[in-house]
Structures are given as C-alpha cells and as structure tokens.
Amino acid sequence: MTAIDLGIPGLTGVPTTDEKQTARDYKSDQEVRWCPGCGDYIVLNTVQSFLPSLGLKRENIVFVSGIGCSSRFPYYMNTYGMHSIHGRAPAIATGLAVARPDLSVWVVTGDGDALSIGGNHLIHTLRRNVNLKILLFNNRIYGLTKGQYSPTSEEGKVTKSTPLGSLDHPFNPVSLALGAEASFVGRALDSDKAGLTSVLRQAAEHRGSALVEIYQNCPIFNDGAFDVLKDADEASRRIINVVDGEPIRFGREGEYCVVRDGFGLAVAKSADVDASDVVIHDASDLNLSFALSRLSTQDLSHTVTGVFRRADRPTYDDSARAQVNEAKAAKAADLSKLLHGKDTWTVVG
C-alpha cells in the first residue's frame, strides 16, 4: 500500500490522489432515510462537501458507527463503512486503526450511543488517544427508539419514559472528553456549515483522537432544542466561538468576553474589563479548555463552539505499531525456535 506523506499529522500514512473529487463522489447509491428536516442531513452534506478537500483516496476512508439514527451515516457515504452495534463503534474502530495505518477512520455516534451504552469505550478511546475522528451527534433525545430521554437531556425533561420529568443529571460531552484527557475536543452546530467544516478540518488534521460534538436537531422528538442558538440575535449573545491564540470575545461587536474568575472562567462585558484581562484561548492548556467547557450551560445561555483543545501526545495505534516494528527489527520471526523453547529432549528410535 502506498502512503504519501501529506505533512498533515492526522493523515500521515493515508494515500492521497490527484484526481479531482466532489461531494457527489462521496454519496453512496443508497437512499437517505432520515426524517424530513433532520439535522443529520446537514451534517452528512457538510461532511460530503468537506472530504474532497482532504484529497485522500476514497477507499482509504472508513466510517464506523454504532446504533441510533446518526449511526445510519456510513450507508450514505461512498467509502468503506461499518454499521456496528450499540455503543461499540469506538472499540471496533480502534481495532481497525491499530491494524491499518493507511486508513482515515471516522466514528459516527450519538448521545445515547456514545455517552450511555458506549460511555466506557468513548472515555478509554480518548484516554488512549487512538487516531480516530469521532463525530458525536447530540440531539439530547433517543430518536430511533422513539423519544426517551438521553444522557444529555435536561433535568426534568418530560419524555415518553419520563412523564413526570427526567431525574438524570446530564453529561456535558466536552467536559467528559476533557476529563478523559482527549487530545482534541471541538463543538459545532449542525446548521453552521462553515463552523462545522472548520472544526472537522482541524479534527482531520490532528493526530490522535478527536471528539467533535455536533448539536443536531431532532425535528420529531426534540424539535427546536437548539433554536436559541440558531436565531441570529440570540446566538450573538450565547455562542462563544473560540479560536486558538485569540482573545475570547463574542457578541455582534465583540461586546462580551471571557475573563478569569477564581479557578474558572466567567463571561463579562468587554466595556467593563481591561483588554488585558480578556482570556486568550490556548488549546494546549487542558485546564483552560475544561474551564471553557464549563461555561456551556444546559439551558444554552452560553455555548462555547470551536476547538477547545488540541494537544500533541503519542497515539495508541502509532505506539502499538512501533512496538511491533521494534520487536520485528530486534528478533527474527523464527517459529521453529519459538516452539522449541529452552528445554527440549529428544527421543531416538
């Protein structure tokens, strides 16, 4: 297998092509069967539009999913794909990534798949830093099973399984991923094509696990969950988009900013603080990234988007391959010698 170094760490070893690709090349011949108006359509289109820009051979891209509405995603991609079982996509993708350095492996999952039944695999994949890109479609509801609350649903949420309101305290997926010391964590909205594309690109370029939380609307069971972030006026007061190395300001005219507050961060009016007190985003700073994640509140009064964290550390799959390669270089694969071991005896006729 040929491997051309693109100079992009996340894609090192994945063969490229000079052939011009378009979004159409990434559409499979299968009819897309999400509900009309589902946010998944927009994410699918964004991914299909974005992938050609990476210039990879399509056959070296693999999408692995679990179970849930979003997990139908691989069927619609004209790449290799596996629609696996509930919650286990990160484990299966880990095996694939360990076995094959020449593949760009993507995991598509949802809030139930990744954070409930598959929570264990998610945190361990992130801590190991396997070279996988994990797209977590968060619609804060169970769609495929028709409307039960999920691990990201708000406390008190009335659903089919919680007629008196949910008692569960929800996960903040970004905080969870950072707690597992994920080396890359980002967040975007399904409807924000430019923002999502930017996060996806940085995720693809990052070597190691990249978790991208995508707020995604379920028009059937949780319609409008993120509407306050889609209204231009509301969004300007709520969305805090962070860019590495830049001061964190938001609002139409940058009238709001983020400042330090004790061990954490707080939102302030830019007019009320000295410019030097505005926090400058440093994606390599785990504590800062975590503090940023805590600014996102369940009622969406503030929502941080962009790339929270991007840090270099060895990936599990690279290290596992290195161990194998070093062992191969150090010791010939002599099966007969292995089978004989140290203590043998010979019976003669």
Place this chain on the structure above:
Amino acid sequence: MSTETRKLDRVVIRFAGDSGDGMQLTGDRFTSEAAAFGNDLATQPNFPAEIRAPQGTLPGVSSFQLHFADYDILTPGDRPDVLVAMNPAALKANVVDLPDGGILIVNTDEFTKRNLTKVGYDANPLEDDSLDKFQVHKVAMATLTIGALEETGLGKKDAERAKNMFALGLLSWMYHRPTEGTERFLREKFAKKPDIAEANVLAFRAGWNYGETTEAFAVTYEVAPAKLNVGTYRQITGNTATAYGIVAAAQRSKLPVVLGTYPITPASDILHELSKHKNFGITTVQAEDEIAGIGIALGASYGGALGVTSTSGPGIALKSETIGLAVMTELPLLVIDVQRGGPSTGLPTKTEQADLLQAMFGRNGESPVPIVAPQSPSDCFDAVLDAARIALQYRTPVLFLSDGAIANGSEPWLIPDVDALPDLSVEFATDPETFQPYSRDPETLARPWAVPGTPGLQHRIGGLEKQDVTGNISYDPENHDRMVRLRQAKIDGIEVPDVEVDDPSGEAKVLVVGWGSSYGPIGAAARRVRKLGLPVAHAHLRHLNPFPKNLGEVLGRYEKVVVPEMNLGQLALLLRAKYLVDAVSYTKVQGLPFKAEELQDVLADVIKGVSA
C-alpha cells in the same frame, strides 16, 4: 541398612502446601526433571482463586499433581501415590485422596497447636493413629532447611522460604531424578539475587542429602523413560500451546494478528504469552472490557488481520452481541473460551465444560458458529490452528473451547515441523468488476474478504440484515429467510475430518463419546475396562459444530452410547437432538477433571448391562 530400589511403571505425586509455599514452582520443577529424564507425564495444578488466602487455612491450600510413567499416559492421575503436605491444612485437604498404603511426607514444623486448630484438628494427626494406614515420613523441613542455610547469613525467614526446594530435593532423591536442570533453573531464576539462588540450591541439595544419609527412607523408586514416538519434545501447558498456535496461524496465513482481550482467569496467560511475541506481527491490546476486546479484534479482522479475543465463560456472555455481528458481517474471528466453573463468577480457578450450549446457542437470532475443542494441553496447538483455518476460509467467528484443566495442565509435546503445518493463506477481493459484498464462494459459501483500502470495492456492512449478493440493507421477508438459511448452510458445510473410533478389539457394543479435556480420563478408563476383558469404543470430538459427517453413522453402530461430561449433559442433549440416539449421560460438576477410576466403573456397568 541399605536402600532398596524398586522399579515402577508409573507414579503420581502431589505437592500440597499453603499458597505462599511455592508448590506450583516445586511441581513444575519436578515435572521438568521427569521430562528431562524421558518419562511421559501429565500435570494438574489446583490453586485457590484468592491470590493469598489467609495463611495456613483450608481455602489457602495450593497443590500440584504430577503423573509420570514409562509408557504413554493420558491423565494427571486420579489419586496420588505420594502426598507431600507442607502444613496441617494441606494434609487435611488432600489426605482423603491418598489410598491406603500411600506414602505421606509431612513437614512437621508447621504442625503447631495454632495451625492445627486453624483447620479444625483437635489432636495432632502425626501423634495419634489416624495416619497409620499410610507410610508416613515426618520431616522437619523448615528446621532442616534453616540449618542447611545457617552459614549463608540469610535471615531465618528467608531461609525458611526455601523449604519447598528441600522437599523437591528429597523427592528427587527418592525417584532418582536428574538434578542439574533444577540447579541451573534456580540460578537463572534468581540471577539478580545470587544469595537467594544459592540458598535455594543449598536447600535442594540438603533435601537430596537428607534422603541419602538419614536412612529414614528404606526404598527409592525408579521409573524408566517412556517409549514415545521419535522426535524432539518439550513440556507445554494448554494456554501456551494455544498462544503458540495463534502465532503459527499468523505465520501460516501471512496475516498480522490483533489480540483484543481483557484479563480473566484462567485465560490471561494467553495474553501474557502473545504479548511477548510481537516480532511475529502480533499486536496485543488489553482493552477496557470484554466487549471492547472482541470489538477491537473484529475491527482488526475487518481491516484484514486475523482478529483474536481470549476469555472465559463470563467474558463470552459479554461478547455475545459482537459474535453475532461477526456472524452477520461474515468476518473471520477467533474467540478463545478457556472454560471455568459457572454460572456467574462461579469457580474461577476450577475446570468445567459447561459453556458448550452457550457457544452453540448463546446469541440472539439464528446465529450459527463453528466450535472447536482441544482434548489435551498440547492438542491446543493443532486445534487452534484448525479453528483459525475455519475462521479464515469460511469468514466466520469460531469458538475455541479450552478449559481450566487443559489451560494449566501440562504434558510433553512432540514439537511439529513448522514447514509441515497447514497453509492458511487467504485471498482478499480485489476486482471491482465482479465484486459483490455478499456474493459467495460456491464451495465454502464464504463471502469475499474485501478490506478497506482496496480501490473500487467501497461498500458498507453492518448488523442489519443484508440483501443476498449486494449486501444492501434488506427487510424483505423472503430475503431474510434465505439469508438465515445461507448462514446456517455455510456453517453446516464446513469441512471437518471424520471422527475416529478407538476400538482395538473391534468387538465393542458400547461407545463412549467425549469432547474436550475429558479425553484423558475417558481414554484411561477405556484402557482399564479393556484390561478387564470388556471391549469399549472411544470417540472424541474436536469439532462440536458442525459435527463430523460420519458421527451419525458411528453412533448408530453401537448398542449403547455413553457421554461423560463435566456439565449436566450438554453434548448428550445435542447428540440426542440431532441423531435421535438414546445416549447415556454421565455428568459431574465438581470443578475437577473426571477420575479414570470412576469412568471405569461407569463404563463397566454399561458394558455388563449390554452383554447381559
């Protein structure tokens, strides 16, 4: 008094002590000495699940039984001829197995009032007549060891720890064993602590010299080398043989192996062993749980490696859904189940063969999976290679059912010529013109193995039902029915060798059928009843799904079929269902292998019933 030397054809020795006494090491060394001498042998360790149960208590007793002979033997032996008891707990737990007249060697130093009380002895059995029916040798092993090490400057506590080597030395003298191997082993094992190495060697020699000089032992014994097939041998446990078989599968298929696994007794040694052989292109991933372990293995198989996962029964329960996914996606996968006592956590360190029906049926839907079971420690090598052949050739998960007795037991192994091992090479799909994800090889019914990275073969697979040939999602009723039958037909059509029947006289009317680790005790029992003039045929199944094609005909040849199992009759249930045979099920679930003696009685009764 001169020492008499008696010749014996076989001996069973059991070393028993506290789990901190080093009984496994002692047994292992004696085994190596017997192997080096050229005896045939079989061993069976028996140890508690607790890493260090309270010292001197019954739950803390650890033992190692070794059977060695001048002919080919099949089992680690029913009962010891010689019991070495390092403390009252070891005596109490094991003396019931010692036959009248048996040799009992006791470390008297541990028989204190406190230790006796701990295990419920009101009186010291060494001082009353309760052991009169045995040949008792009372040896103050700790005192003698400490004495022998006096000049080394080692503290009393450290010196006393070498008493197991004293015991080994004494037994080595009694049975005329070669000693160089053990001395070399001790110096290598404690290479970084030369004073400890020297202490152990001294204790070992002190034990030998004690036997030779004290005249307490009137008789020594000789067991001549066995007449085994010509070739080079080594000693091997089942778990090591399984690991080596996987390495061989990697070599013979020219594929990398990815082991995704989670530590569990008694399977962990397979992970430990394979993690040492990365130079053979073997990647081992210790996953976060059993499910991730098999997921990693399946993901690797999807990528064109041989995916392997290893576990025990509780782990199989957790892996079931992924095995189902492998059935549906029709990818090669090797699933190693080293069975232990169940249900639930059960008896982690004890053996049982009660996962057969779990392996056969333990998944949702019609989910057929081939099953391969090794019959002895060394047989794990060939059996796991065959399991890999089936997985690779038929693109299917394969369940390999070893068990605790095989996994930790050891025996001599005639090391195979690696060039003569079966060729397991596979072909990946490459032709976009003819490729269909779920087209099938007309002979094997296997679908193409199309690995990511192959140009033009982009396709999607998954757990949803597939349309025949195209592999697209299909909810069509007729298609589902067809696919269910196709998956079953693929497994039913797997080529497995005919089962061989061992019936030396050719006059047997009774057939005993077994599977897995009961091969030894059943085979030994069959030999015994034949010596009594009662003909019996023995068939042992390596392939439990599909069964060998001649099995129905074989079963039909005999008036009675007896099926001994360490479960409540799982194989018997399958044989009855498939072949309408009125099988006599003999079952025992004590966490221990069958004894040849008890199976001899069972077989003799059935044979006499038929003859009458």
